[in-house]
């Protein structure tokens with residue numbers, strides 16, 4: 001058996017660790033470990049102290065509530081103490097609690113008031129003669145921080161009671177929380193402003209409420225839920241049941257959880273637990289369990305208190321939604337649209353009711369922002385059916401062998417180049433036509449009605465074709481034959497013939513449809529049309545430099561980049577070549593704007609142009625952009641300094657002026673000639 005000395009040392013170490021976590025949680029509003037982790041430490045200490053009661057010290061966290069109030073705030077003493085709650089993690093523990101109560105009261109059946117356990121910040125509101133005069137945090141249970149001004153900014157705290165004639169003092173107890181939706185919004189705003197985001201709604205609520213400047217609190221959306229009263233010196237207010245207190249609070253316009261009800265026995269209590277657990281993720285606020293309180297107030301009084309909690313109530317905790325584990329590796333998952341998502345491979349950990357071995361890390365920036373490295377101890381969160389995610393690295397636990405994460409520059413599935421468009425958080429595989437991960441999406445899109453329109457090629461068929469390795473890319477569609485197709489499920493020879501005919505028919509398409517069918521990111525039908533008109537031929541399009549793509553109206557830098565990346569990927573070019581060889585045809589236009597042979601075009605550079613009338617093959621805006629890109633200047637009015645006037649149909653007065661001044665007037669084909677570097 002261990003000596004008292006080693007036990008003492010263990011106790012001291014545990015107490016110091018817990019005290020440090022208490023400080024970070026209660027004072028700094030910035031815990032570094034999940035609550036479940038903390039609860040476990042606390043339990044270990046409690047159990048050890050139970051075994052060695054003579055070693056309990058009054059400063060042990062098990063003997064105290066919360067943390068002393070911060071000096072920066074004024075202090076406010078509570079008229080009756082604000083205690084903590086005993087915890088239960090299993091049904092067995094709850095049954096023992098029920099048995100203890102029935103034994104102590106010597107009765108067979110106990111009525112319980114059952115309520116959600118809010119995960120927020122306990123506060124005490126003092127009403128004097130019906131007027132809200134002061135309010136405080138729980139602090140160490142006896143004295144809290146005076147946060148009256150901050151509390152006044154919370155709309156759900158009534159500033160006066162409905163019965164102001166009732167003279168005397170009343171303490172209203174409850175929790176200040178931040179609704180999940182308000183939390184999401186706050187974090188988005190914080191991120192946009194480049195300020196620190198909060199780990200969860202509880203920390204956001206605590207950080208917002210314990211502000212020295214109440215103007216900041218006023219900008220944060222906080223909500224107060226009442227769940228009880230403390231000192232009651234109002235003569236006319238007499239309660240015999242907890243439920244009467246809640247009804248009174250509702251009548252005084254406090255928010256009280258709608259889910260607060262009574263349970264006639266311990267079985268009803270468990271039914272309630274399961275019902276609330278089901279509702280947990282859909283509730284507008286975070287809860288970490290449910291609270292059971294003996295409903296009868298004189299029974300409560302008889303049961304009394306232990307050092308830090310009442311004997312008549314217990315918190316039945318839900319399985320933790322957050323846990324700590326080791327990040328073993330980061331792998332890349334490629335989605336249907338080519339998105340490359342970093343996925344954490346984890347040492348198995350039980351969280352949110354299941355064993356988790358993978359969790360999403362969202363994207364590269366998130367990993368950098370959270371400063372997560374491979375080998376770190378990380379906090380994993382799984383709430384309801386939501387995909388588990390890594391929320392943070394545990395600070396201070398980093399070993400020297402951790403590896404930084406680097407986003408791969410190639411798709412791990414198909415080897416195509418990985419690209420990240422400006423302004424986007426996601427890195428994508430650029431091999432849209434080729435990548436197995438994107439296969440199904442690419443083929444369905446290619447065959448869709450507004451693309452090359454292969455009638456009858458639905459999702460189920462595509463699944464079969466892919467599963468049997470008959471089709472890998474859209475080009476493979478043109479290699480299918482009746483014999484192969486009629487072997488597929490639900491495919492008679494007749495329908496196989498029909499499908500084949502539809503595939504054959506799709507070979508005759510239009511250039512814009514073909515471009516659209518390629519599934520280039522950000523290239524919808526309208527962009528496909530603009531590209532077709534501008535490039536004229538597929539060969540031109542495939543080698544168009546990004547600068548020239550950007551000159552096309554409505555094509556910005558992101559879309560231009562996406563087009564360039566797509567055609568730069570050899571895998572895509574291969575598939576396009578196969579498509580061409582399969583006999584796909586469309587009309588190409590020779591009218592289109594050909595790319596200039598050199599950037600430094602002496603036929604254009606330094607020359608002054610005026611555009612007038614409607615050009616047949618391009619908009620005036622496009623012509624202007626091209627001229628400017630090659631160093632020419634486009635002005636609005638004709639003068640002696642004008643070198644050329646480019647005139648389309650219905651040219652108007654600029655045309656007449658040009659004739660008067662003897663300025664050469666060119667048509668579109670002559671302009672194209674110039675653009676290609678040939679003098680007139």
Ligand SMILES: NC(=O)c1ccc[n+]([C@@H]2O[C@H](COP(=O)([O-])OP(=O)(O)OC[C@H]3O[C@@H](n4cnc5c(N)ncnc54)[C@H](O)[C@@H]3O)[C@@H](O)[C@H]2O)c1
Nearest residue numbers: 021025031033034035038084085115116117118122227291
């Ligand atoms: N992660 C960390 O580092 C860290 C550190 C300290 C404490 N904690 C967490 O804080 C909690 C312990 O703190 P605690 O002493 O406040 O105990 P507690 O939160 O377990 O229980 C008491 C509190 O429950 C709240 N409560 C919510 N709904 C209630 C209701 N319907 N009726 C009555 N009370 C209700 C009250 O604020 C009350 O003060 C644990 O969840 C623990 O994990 C975490």
Ligand SMILES: [Zn+2]
Nearest residue numbers: 411414429435
């Ligand atoms: Zn790929």
